[in-house]
Each structure stands twice: as structure tokens, then as C-alpha cells.
Amino acid sequence: MRGKIFFIIIIFIFSNSDAQVKEIFEPPVKLSAKEDHARIMKLLGMESIRRGPSGNPEDSNYANVDESKASPYTSLPDPLIFNNGEKVTSSEMWLKKRRSEIVEEFEREIYGRLPSNIPKVNWEVTKVENSFIENIPVIKKHLLGKVDNSIYPLLNVEIKATLVVPQKIKEPVPIMIHLAFDLSLFPNFDLSKLPPDFYKWQSQLLNNGWGFVELIPTSFQEDNGGGLTNGIIGLCNLGKPRKLDDWGTLQAWAWGASKVLDYLETDKIVDARKVGIEGLSRYGKAALVTIAFDTRFAIGFIGSSGAAGAKLHRRIFGEQIENIASEYEYHWMCGNYIKYAGQLTANDLPVDSHELIALCAPRPIFIGVGSPEVEGNWIDAKGMFLAAVHAAPVYKLLGKKDLGVSEYPAMGTKLISGDIGFHQHFGGHTNAPNWETFLEFAKKYIE
Ligand code: GCU
Numbered sequence: 001m002r003g004k005i006f007f008i009i010i011i012f013i014f015s016n017s018d019a020q021v022k023e024i025f026e027p028p029v030k031l032s033a034k035e036d037h038a039r040i041m042k043l044l045g046m047e048s049i050r051r052g053p054s055g056n057p058e059d060s061n062y063a064n065v066d067e068s069k070a071s072p073y074t075s076l077p078d079p080l081i082f083n084n085g086e087k088v089t090s091s092e093m094w095l096k097k098r099r100s101e102i103v104e105e106f107e108r109e110i111y112g113r114l115p116s117n118i119p120k121v122n123w124e125v126t127k128v129e130n131s132f133i134e135n136i137p138v139i140k141k142h143l144l145g146k147v148d149n150s151i152y153p154l155l156n157v158e159i160k161a162t163l164v165v166p167q168k169i170k171e172p173v174p175i176m177i178h179l180a181f182d183l184s185l186f187p188n189f190d191l192s193k194l195p196p197d198f199y200k201w202q203s204q205l206l207n208n209g210w211g212f213v214e215l216i217p218t219s220f221q222e223d224n225g226g227g228l229t230n231g232i233i234g235l236c237n238l239g240k241p242r243k244l245d246d247w248g249t250l251q252a253w254a255w256g257a258s259k260v261l262d263y264l265e266t267d268k269i270v271d272a273r274k275v276g277i278e279g280l281s282r283y284g285k286a287a288l289v290t291i292a293f294d295t296r297f298a299i300g301f302i303g304s305s306g307a308a309g310a311k312l313h314r315r316i317f318g319e320q321i322e323n324i325a326s327e328y329e330y331h332w333m334c335g336n337y338i339k340y341a342g343q344l345t346a347n348d349l350p351v352d353s354h355e356l357i358a359l360c361a362p363r364p365i366f367i368g369v370g371s372p373e374v375e376g377n378w379i380d381a382k383g384m385f386l387a388a389v390h391a392a393p394v395y396k397l398l399g400k401k402d403l404g405v406s407e408y409p410a411m412g413t414k415l416i417s418g419d420i421g422f423h424q425h426f427g428g429h430t431n432a433p434n435w436e437t438f439l440e441f442a443k444k445y446i447e
Helices: 002-024 033-043 091-111 200-207 231-236 249-264 282-293 335-341 353-358 381-397 432-442
Strands: 121-133 136-147 158-166 173-179 211-216 270-280 299-303 365-369 420-424
Touching: 033 335, 091 249, 091 282, 091 335, 091 353, 091 381, 121 200, 121 249, 136 200, 136 249, 158 173, 158 200, 158 249, 173 249, 173 282, 200 211, 200 432, 211 249, 231 249, 249 270, 249 282, 270 282, 282 299, 282 353, 299 432, 353 381, 365 381, 365 432, 381 420, 420 432
Parallel strands: 173 211, 173 270, 270 299, 299 365, 365 420
Antiparallel strands: 121 136, 136 158, 158 211
């Protein structure tokens, strides 16, 4: 009899588990980007926000592209001065104390903090195939990082990535993690319209003895302010909207790249001390955030990252802080960032992007961009170059070499003799033409 009752209770628990989950956990809050943006402005006590310039050269409010009006900033923070005014005079002072002051400010005011309750990711290799990339025999491992969602079972979060290595290897290979746009999100896009060199980087890496990972950032955090109560950010907040210093999408994407590196550290095919990160545009921003904060990354290729990436926030040229803080892009950042397009300005930021580059020191970092004639001026190539110039004192303090010049070079000049690299290629909004130069730069460190 007792056994029967126990059996009935067990059946009851299992048959009700779905209903119980719904009872205990409130469903994720649904807010559009516009509503969430307004909610943050209210939390910041903001009644209005300055509108950013247009990115369309035809518009009357087109962004400034006149160099003589570009740099009235007077307040570029010095990475080698502590918040209390004292000077950083040794590499130890930088690594042990000053670096963390700068990290704190980037996290609090710009990119947001990672929550303390991020659940564990369990990696599965879902399929292994032998195939070819441009006649090179490769092994492809399809990876799935399942995030433990027991804190909030209403959201399932999975990281999708593919590891590709040459079949013929003598020793563990170095890897570039490529942050990849998910082309399946554009079902009407005609793949034959992709430029012919779109995937060439893959064979370029393989021919140079590297493997690579294609990571899909939007698999675990969508690229939309209306998605902030979903994905990994939503999971950690149990479906509630963000606090003002909670992480934005760029930090979440960077976290995913770090989780991929955790997996790579367990795979014997890979030399996990030689893992780099690369991305273009919004993924160039995410790549820079990744390598700046996770010191395990050995090298970075930061393509056309522009505003909220490598370009100085304080520079008035191309895309501005007001654009990034708008309801279309604010989700990349933490809530606090929005106040710099309201009661404050870019000049009030406690840190600027040269210090984000400095956080990568002493590791090699390569900054790429295209030609203004083809790519446009929105990205602001010179704003990124200047940030690289102003990051140099930290590299030098750590015994590393700067760009070698401080004057903006002619397009096509390869600045790759130091540990900060810069190259403006002649193409458009793409990293494709720059892989060759990146590999030349990387060769000094990774064979
Ligand atoms: C927009 C945005 C940029 C971003 C770019 C992209 O142009 O304003 O900041 O880099 O999209 O990611 O393609």
C-alpha cells in the first residue's frame, strides 16, 4: 500500500512539473526597445536625450566629417594617472592597481558589469565531420554550450559555435574566434550576393597553420533592446529588466567568447594559450571588449569597430555617443551610458577608448578599417588611430612597442612593426582585405 502511495505522489509531481514551473517563475517581462529605453531614462532622471547625427550623407543633419571640427576634446583621461592624481610609474602599479580602476569605470559607466550569478555552461560536441575548405581537408566540430537554467527554467540559453582545424596537424593549433553574423536570420538574403572573398579568411588561416571557431553571438543574446529580458542577460535577471550598471549585449557577447575559450582549453587539438578574437563593426566592438577584459586571449583583430569600439568617444566625427545611446543601439551598452547623451556629454566619461585598448596591453592588438570612399566616414578611421596612439604609453610602460608613428598615415600604410597594429585597407565595410596584413602582424607572436 505504502509503495503504491509513493508511486502516485511521484507521478503527480512529474505530471505537474510544467505547471509548477509556471507557478513559481514569473514569465520574462516583455518590453520593446523603446519602452525599455524610456524606463532607463526615467531611472536616470532624464527628461530628454540629444539626438545623434544622421549616417546618411544626403541628410541635412549628416554627421560631421570635417577634420577641422573633429577634435575639440580637452579632457582625454590619462591612463597612467590614478584616480587620486598619483602617477603610475611601474608595470606592477599598472597591472596590480591602475588597470582595475579603469576596468571598474568601463563596467560601471559604459559596458556594464557581469552578474555574479551567471550559471555554468556545459559544452557538448554535437557532431564531428571531415570536410574540405577550398581543398584543405579539415575536421569540423559542432559545439553547443548549454547554459544551466535551473535558476530560471523559463529561458533556454545555448551558445552555438563550430570549431574547424586542419586535418593534418603535428601539434595543437592556434585558433581565431570569429564573431559571425547569423545569415539564417536573413532568409531572403541571396547567398550568391556575398562578395567572392567573404569566406577567404578561413583558408588563409588554415594555410597559415591556424584553426578557427565561428561563434554566433546572437544564439545566446539577441541584437535588440527588446531582447534584454531574454538570452543570457534575461536568464541571469530571472526575466526582469536590467539595472543601470548591468551588462549590455557587447559584454554578453564577450562572455560567450570567453565560454568558448573555456571549451577550447579542454580540447587537445587546440593550443589554448594562442587563441585570438576577431570581429567586424558591432562584432569588432565585442571583440575589443572580449580581449580587453579577458586576459587569456592572446591577440585581437578589431575590424571597423567605430563608436563604442576603438574610436574615441570624445571625437566629433562620424557616429556619436548620441547614436549609440539611442533606442536602436543602447542595448549594446549599460543603462548608465545613456546619461552621456543627456545631462552629461562624452567629455564627462571617466575613461575613453584608448584606455580600452590599453587594457589589452601587453598583448598584441590589430586595429583595421576600410577606405572612407567605400566604407563611408561613420566608422571614423582616424578616431580609432588616435585611440591607438593614446594607448601607447601603457604598452611602452610594459616594455612593448607603440605604432611607430603618431601622425595619421596615408591609406594602405601597414603599421605592424610594434605591438599595436593599424591598417586602413582600400575596401569597404569588411575585414576580408585585412586578413593578410593581420596574419603578417600575428606571425611575430604566433607561428
Ligand atoms: C551601425 C552602427 C555602428 C555599427 C554598425 C554595424 O552602422 O551605427 O555602430 O558598427 O551598424 O555593426 O554594422
